[in-house]
Amino acid sequence: MSTQVFYFVATLSIIFSLLVIFAKNPIHSVLYLILTFFTFTVHYVLLNAQFLAVVNFIVYMGAIMVLFLFVLMLLNLNNETEPSKSPLIKIVGVIAGGCLVVTLIGSLKSASITSPLILKNPSLGLVENLGKELFGPFLLPFELSSLLLLAAMVGAVLLSKRDEVEA
Amino acid sequence: MDSAFVIEKFILVAVIFGISLVIAMYSTYAERKVAAYLQDRLGPDRAGPFGILQPLADGIKMFMKEEIIPTSSNRFLFIAGPGLALLCACIGTAVIPWGSPVLIAGKTIPLQVSDINVGVLYIFGVVSLGVYGVMIGGWASNNKYSLLSAIRAASQNISYEIAMGLSIIALLLMTNTLSLKEIVGQQHGLNWNVWYQPLGFLIFMVCSFAETNRAPFDLPECETELIGGYHTEYSSMKLGFYLFAEYINMFVSSAVMAALYWGGYNYPGMDYVAAHLGPTWAPLIGTAVFFGKIVMFIFFFMWVRWTIPRFRYDQLMNLGWKGLIPLAIANIIITGVVIAIIEKF
Numbered sequence: 239m240s241t242q243v244f245y246f247v248a249t250l251s252i253i254f255s256l257l258v259i260f261a262k263n264p265i266h267s268v269l270y271l272i273l274t275f276f277t278f279t280v281h282y283v284l285l286n287a288q289f290l291a292v293v294n295f296i297v298y299m300g301a302i303m304v305l306f307l308f309v310l311m312l313l314n315l316n317n318e319t320e321p322s323k324s325p326l327i328k329i330v331g332v333i334a335g336g337c338l339v340v341t342l343i344g345s346l347k348s349a350s351i352t353s354p355l356i357l358k359n360p361s362l363g364l365v366e367n368l369g370k371e372l373f374g375p376f377l378l379p380f381e382l383s384s385l386l387l388l389a390a391m392v393g394a395v396l397l398s399k400r401d402e403v404e405a
Numbered sequence: 406m407d408s409a410f411v412i413e414k415f416i417l418v419a420v421i422f423g424i425s426l427v428i429a430m431y432s433t434y435a436e437r438k439v440a441a442y443l444q445d446r447l448g449p450d451r452a453g454p455f456g457i458l459q460p461l462a463d464g465i466k467m468f469m470k471e472e473i474i475p476t477s478s479n480r481f482l483f484i485a486g487p488g489l490a491l492l493c494a495c496i497g498t499a500v501i502p503w504g505s506p507v508l509i510a511g512k513t514i515p516l517q518v519s520d521i522n523v524g525v526l527y528i529f530g531v532v533s534l535g536v537y538g539v540m541i542g543g544w545a546s547n548n549k550y551s552l553l554s555a556i557r558a559a560s561q562n563i564s565y566e567i568a569m570g571l572s573i574i575a576l577l578l579m580t581n582t583l584s585l586k587e588i589v590g591q592q593h594g595l596n597w598n599v600w601y602q603p604l605g606f607l608i609f610m611v612c613s614f615a616e617t618n619r620a621p622f623d624l625p626e627c628e629t630e631l632i633g634g635y636h637t638e639y640s641s642m643k644l645g646f647y648l649f650a651e652y653i654n655m656f657v658s659s660a661v662m663a664a665l666y667w668g669g670y671n672y673p674g675m676d677y678v679a680a681h682l683g684p685t686w687a688p689l690i691g692t693a694v695f696f697g698k699i700v701m702f703i704f705f706f707m708w709v710r711w712t713i714p715r716f717r718y719d720q721l722m723n724l725g726w727k728g729l730i731p732l733a734i735a736n737i738i739i740t741g742v743v744i745a746i747i748e749k750f
Binding site for chain 1: 530540559
């Protein structure tokens with residue numbers, strides 16, 4: 239049952255991810271990206287990582303993608319306003335893409351199918367266990383990353399405030 | 406998963422869905438009646454006794470109206486917008502415990518569709534998803550007023566979600582659980598969370614007004630600036646879906662406030678009632694009390710709408726970022742310190 243659900247959702251993830259790239263309209267791209275994130279949420283639920291699933295849902299689907307959509311709606315990109323690309327850029331794109339494909343094939347050739355990882359504690363992803371891990375053994379990295387986020391936030395505020403100071 | 410379980414849940418979902426729709430329908434009637442009362446008018450009184458059939462008449466009118474899809478709009482997203490708005494409004498009811506388990510025909514049935522152990526976060530997820538209906542609809546209309554309104558809605562929702570999340574953290578520090586069932590269960594009798602978290606409740610309530618786009622924060626549909634807001638281009642039942650979604654959102658956030666802070670189905674003297682009426686009727690009385698609290702909150706939403714004028718957009722942002730967020734953080738710190746002191750001594 240769970241395996242079948244996994245394959246179904248994994249197929250959807252791949253389809254939506256491809257649609258993100260192939261959609262002509264940037265707004266449609268973002269909407270497909272939201273659907274992709276939703277399938278990731280389902281993956282987390284299948285892995286019994288409920289907290290991660292809900293946080294992925296709230297933060298990525300509910301906040302970050304709203305901001306993406308927000309910016310794209312304001313930019314109002316469409317086919318008429320988009321500058322036509324010169325052939326040089328297209329050639330460069332093909333070469334770069336080809337290099338990426340070669341690298342990917344090279345790295346995947348040596349890969350082998352690993353045996354599935356069995357967690358010692360299947361309820362590791364529940365809020366209580368995750369919290370105990372984060373605030374116990376991983377307290378220092380956790381606090382440091384929060385400092386990093388704070389620094390980024392202050393930086394963003396500073397950048398947006400600079401005009402006002404000069405004026 | 407036996408079939409009895411599936412049937413039981415299916416009936417529960419159907420009943421809750423039906424109740425949500427009926428309450429949303431009669432909220433429109435109640436809103437007009439409350440407005441009329443507050444403004445010393447009569448309100449709708451033509452259809453049926455006291456105008457009680459007015460929502461039905463309005464519903465039929467909505468269905469019968471001409472369906473207009475603007476030619477320059479994005480057709481699929483234009484239709485998907487209101488659908489998404491209504492869907493997000495409805496799925497929030499899944500984790501709310503409507504009552505303590507009730508004994509029917511020798512079987513104990515929990516009056517909650519799903520007790521997931523991240524219930525509070527699930528509600529937040531649904532709330533944050535709700536804005537997509539407005540955004541997609543506003544953008545797909547291909548109308549600058551709709552787009553402006555959609556963008557307002559998005560930035561308003563994101564801003565107030567932060568304060569809402571922070572206000573709930575103080576509550577979670579006390580309850581030590583994210584499951585709504587356990588949070589409600591802890592508030593037995595009159596031991597309601599609002600006595601311990603008055604500031605947290607105030608912040609949460611203000612934020613839920615903003616999240617449901619209700620006055621005084623109904624800037625996405627500010628008609629003096631934006632014609633009709635994000636649903637300017639909508640007609641017929643698609644407009645009805647947006648209006649319905651707003652009322653269902655109001656119902657759900659009333660239920661969440663009642664469950665998190667006002668004791669849910671708990672009321673003073675419930676042990677006495679449980680001892681005398683038995684395990685079938687006592688939980689149902691609890692459910693009735695819960696609905697009473699929800700109706701009180703819905704009335705409060707309407708009362709505020711006809712009392713406080715609409716905010717200006719910069720006032721809204723100032724209140725959210727410079728007023729509510731620092732207050733919520735202070736509330737978390739105070740709660741944390743008090744809990745630490747109590748545990749120490």
